[in-house]
Amino acid sequence: MDNVCVESVASIDNLHVESGRSIDNVRVEPFASIDNLHVESGRSIDNVRVEPFASIDNLHVESGPSIDNVRVESVASIDNPRLVWSSFGQKKDAANKQFTSEANVHACL
Numbered sequence: 001m002d003n004v005c006v007e008s009v010a011s012i013d014n015l016h017v018e019s020g021r022s023i024d025n026v027r028v029e030p031f032a033s034i035d036n037l038h039v040e041s042g043r044s045i046d047n048v049r050v051e052p053f054a055s056i057d058n059l060h061v062e063s064g065p066s067i068d069n070v071r072v073e074s075v076a077s078i079d080n081p082r083l084v085w086s087s088f089g090q091k092k093d094a095a096n097k098q099f100t101s102e103a104n105v106h107a108c109l
Contacts, residue, residue, distance in 0.1 A: 001103045002024045002025065003024060003025045003026070003027075004023065004026045004027075005027045005028070006026075006028045007028065007029050007030050008028075008029050008094050009030050010028040010029060010030055010031065010033055011028070011034075011035075012026075012028055012034045012035075012037070013031045013033070013035045013036065014035065014036045014037070015034065015037050016036075016037070016038045016039070017039050017046075019098045023037075023039060023045045023046075023048075024032070024045070024046045024047065024054075025046060025048070025049075026045065026046045026047075026048045026049075027048075027049045027050070028050045029051050029054075030050075030052050031052050031053050031057055032050040032051065032052060032053065032054045033050075033055045033056075033057075034048075034050060034055070034056045034057075034059070034080065035055070035056070035057045035058060035062065036058045036059070036060075037059045037060075038058075038059070038060045041079070043104070045059075045068065045070075047070070047071075047086070048070045048071075049070075050069045050071075050081065051071075054077060055077050056077070056078045057077070057078070058095065065070060090102075
């Protein structure tokens with residue numbers, strides 16, 4: 001786990017990385033929070049950033065997929081997105097997703 005930063009009045013709860021994996025450059029800015037961010041075996045999350053007044057809750061990555069460069073801007077939120085293997089064994093990849101001001105993402109990425 002590299003460069004995890006939580007600035008003033010922000011929190012990260014239950015950030016979990018399973019065996020041999022990594023989270024790089026996760027940053028939560030003021031008044032923001034990441035709750036229950038979880039990465040299962042074999043995967044990584046890179047450059048996840050949550051800006052002021054934003055939150056990511058229960059972001060979960062199962063075996064196979066990866067999340068790269070996810071950014072949530074002010075007054076935005078991502079609630080309960082979950083990446084899973086498709087029925088054909090191919091991974092769903094949420095690479096380079098950016099959600100701008102006042103956006104809400106509630107479905108699976």
